[in-house]
Each structure stands twice: as C-alpha cells, then as structure tokens.
Amino acid sequence: xxxxxxPPEVAEVRDVPTPLVRADEVLVRVAAVxxxxxxxxxxxxxxxRGFAVPARLALGLRGPRxxxxxxxxxxxxxxxxxxxASLAPGDAVAGMCGARMGAHAELVAVRADRLVPKPYDVPHxxxxxxxxxxxxxxxxxxxxxxxxxxxxxxxxxGAVGTSAVQIATLLGGExxxxxxASNHDLVTRLGxxxxxxxxxxxxxxxxxxxxxxLDAVGVLDRRTGSPLLAPAGTLVxxxxxxxxxxxxxxxxxxxxxxxxxxxxxxxxxxxxHLVAGRLDPVTRTLPxxxxxxxxxxxxxxxxxxxxxxxxxxxxxx
Ligand SMILES: NC(=O)c1ccc[n+]([C@@H]2O[C@H](COP(=O)([O-])OP(=O)(O)OC[C@H]3O[C@@H](n4cnc5c(N)ncnc54)[C@H](OP(=O)(O)O)[C@@H]3O)[C@@H](O)[C@H]2O)c1
Numbered sequence: 001x002x003x004x005x006x007p008p009e010v011a012e013v014r015d016v017p018t019p020l021v022r023a024d025e026v027l028v029r030v031a032a033v034x035x036x037x038x039x040x041x042x043x044x045x046x047x048x049r050g051f052a053v054p055a056r057l058a059l060g061l062r063g064p065r066x067x068x069x070x071x072x073x074x075x076x077x078x079x080x081x082x083x084x085a086s087l088a089p090g091d092a093v094a095g096m097c098g099a100r101m102g103a104h105a106e107l108v109a110v111r112a113d114r115l116v117p118k119p120y121d122v123p124h125x126x127x128x129x130x131x132x133x134x135x136x137x138x139x140x141x142x143x144x145x146x147x148x149x150x151x152x153x154x155x156x157x158g159a160v161g162t163s164a165v166q167i168a169t170l171l172g173g174e175x176x177x178x179x180x181a182s183n184h185d186l187v188t189r190l191g192x193x194x195x196x197x198x199x200x201x202x203x204x205x206x207x208x209x210x211x212x213x214l215d216a217v218g219v220l221d222r223r224t225g226s227p228l229l230a231p232a233g234t235l236v237x238x239x240x241x242x243x244x245x246x247x248x249x250x251x252x253x254x255x256x257x258x259x260x261x262x263x264x265x266x267x268x269x270x271x272x273h274l275v276a277g278r279l280d281p282v283t284r285t286l287p288x289x290x291x292x293x294x295x296x297x298x299x300x301x302x303x304x305x306x307x308x309x310x311x312x313x314x315x316x317x
Pocket of ligand 1: 036132133158159161181216237238239257299302303305306
C-alpha cells in the first residue's frame with residue numbers, strides 16, 4: 001500500500017478488503033507480480049518533465065488515489081464476474097491491469113479481456129516478468145523492424161531494453177545495444193550484434209546511423225536523436241517528456257512517443273515466445289509482498305537488470 005508519494009519505504013504491507021469484482025472482471029490470486037519503473041515512478045511521483053501536474057491530477061495529488069500499485073501479473077482466477085464467459089475459477093492467467101493497478105496484492109480484480117491464458121510450461125515469474133518491457137517493445141517495434149533493419153537500443157539492460165533487444169532480433173533486426181560494460185555479455189546473449197558502453201562513448205560519437213533508434217533512458221530528444229537516424233529512420237522516445245510527446249504527434253512518424261498499448265494479443269505473443277524458448281524473461285524474483293520496499297529500492301538505483309518480480313507463490317510453480 002502506497003498512501004503518499006515518497007521513497008521506497010512508503011510502501012507498506014497491510015490487510016485491505018478483498019476487491020469487489022464487477023460483472024466484466026475476474027478476481028485473480030496473484031502468484032507473481034512485477035515491480036517496474038512505472039510502479040516506482042508513481043510511488044516516487046517522479047514523472048517525465050511536463051507530466052507532473054497532469055499525472056498528479058489523474059493519479060492523486062499527495063499520494064496515489066489507488067494505493068495498491070502493480071500491473072503486470074500472473075496468477076489463478078478464483079472468481080469470475082457475472083458477464084465473464086472466457087475465464088473460470090482455476091484458470092491460470094497473465095496480463096496487465098492498466099491504470100486500475102492493484103496487483104501488488106494477494107488478490108486483484110482485473111477486466112477479463114485484459115488477461116490471457118498462461119501456458120502451463122511458463123512459470124508465473126517469467127510471465128509476470130516479461131510483460132512490462134515486452135509489451136512496450138512490441139508496441140514500439142512490431143511494425144518498424146523487419147529483416148535487415150538496423151536498431152539502436154539505448155538502455156538495453158533494463159526491462160524495456162532487454163525485451164527490445166530480443167524482439168528486434170526476433171523480427172530480423174540488427175541490434176546495437178547501449179549498456180554498462182557489466183551488462184555487455186547479457187545483451188550480446190540476448191541478440192545484440194554490437195555493444196556500446198554509455199560510460200565510455202557518447203551516443204553523439206557513435207559515427208553511424210540506424211533505421212530505428214529506441215531510447216529507453218530518456219536522454220535523447222528530436223535534436224540529439226536525429227543525427228543518429230538513417231534517411232527515413234524513426235526515433236522512438238520511450239521515456240518522453242510531455243513536450244516531446246506532443247511534438248512527436250506532428251513529426252510525421254519520424255519521432256514516436258506516448259504510452260504503450262498493453263495489448264492482450266501482445267501478451268499472448270510474448271507467452272508464445274517464452275514457451276518456444278525464443279525469449280529470455282531476464283527476471284529476478286524476490287519472495288513475497290514484504291520484498292516490495294527492497295524491489296522499489298532496486299528500481300530507484302537505476303541499475304536494475306531486466307525485470308524484478310515478487311513471488312507470492314511456490315517459486316517452482
Ligand atoms: N512509453 C511507455 O509506455 C513506457 C513503457 C515502459 C517504460 N517506459 C519508460 O521507459 C524507461 C525505461 O524503463 P525500464 O523499465 O526499462 O527501466 P529500468 O529497467 O529501470 O532501466 C534500468 C536500466 O537502465 C540502464 N541505464 C541507466 N542509465 C543508462 C544510460 N545512461 N545509458 C544506457 N543505459 C542506462 C541501466 O543499465 P546499465 O547498468 O547497464 O547502465 C539499467 O539496467 C522508464 O523511464 C519508463 O518509465 C515507458
């Protein structure tokens with residue numbers, strides 16, 4: 001429960017009422033749930049420049065109006081709303097809750113059409129781990145990368161980055177990954193053909209261009225990103241400011257920003273990749289909701305590698 005914005009320690013474990021289940025929702029017993037940069041942004045009220053006022057108006061002025069955060073989850077349906085035909089108690093599911101959040105809990109009510117069946121072969125932790133970065137990578141790269149497309153992924157070791165490197169590679173792209181030196185082996189194993197250490201080389205000094213430049217760090221803008229683009233290339237600003245987001249709308253597709261779509265068909269696609277062993281969820285698990293503060297600290301460090309998941313169930317499940 002996060003009742004006021006602040007450091008990781010504001011997250012507390014408390015008993016709260018079981019969520020009410022609306023007709024189009026199911027109640028899910030959470031087995032694994034990610035603690036993401038999105039959760040940490042809300043907890044710390046650290047929004048990209050320009051978004052502070054609209055975000056506080058939408059989420060709550062001094063603290064989140066919905067105090068239980070958490071969106072990317074995997075678990076088991078325990079109750080189905082009266083209008084739900086697609087899911088039944090006992091079904092294993094994975095998905096994202098959207099703005100309603102509430103998944104950092106033992107039980108969460110989620111719209112049934114936001115969830116997809118979780119294959120038996122995919123552990124809950126892997127499913128919950130891959131969704132946040134994976135849906136973001138698919139949203140921004142699915143229709144932009146084809147065989148031979150050159151892709152620069154800045155922030156390649158994080159949640160979005162590890163998925164972006166792998167999704168771009170699966171789509172046939174040739175990936176250059178920007179990460180700290182300690183993560184170069186990881187991003188190479190995930191498919192990167194070349195690596196750049198952001199502490200040793202400035203992006204402006206790379207001396208080459210790319211068809212797609214995806215910035216998951218928030219250091220590029222239209223002015224600094226454009227020199228990195230090949231003719232007809234696209235700059236994807238995953239962590240854009242409000243001005244960049246508005247500006248992207250007028251950039252005729254050359255600059256892309258805005259929220260990721262969290263599409264259920266993308267969730268299914270990610271789970272299929274996991275079943276087939278094509279995608280590494282790069283997930284570290286921490287035990288139980290009591291690890292939430294520790295998880296928020298790791299995210300706040302800015303050095304989180306891949307994904308972080310709270311495991312509420314048997315880790316072998
Ligand atoms: N538009 C959307 O809908 C959307 C969706 C998801 C996320 N986001 C945003 O995207 C951003 C990334 O999210 P995330 O979850 O991937 O974050 P994350 O997992 O917390 O990213 C941590 C990683 O960032 C790397 N990093 C830090 N500074 C770097 C630099 N200067 N150059 C290269 N890498 C650097 C670190 O790697 P090293 O230790 O190797 O440096 C670390 O592994 C966040 O701002 C998030 O809010 C937006």
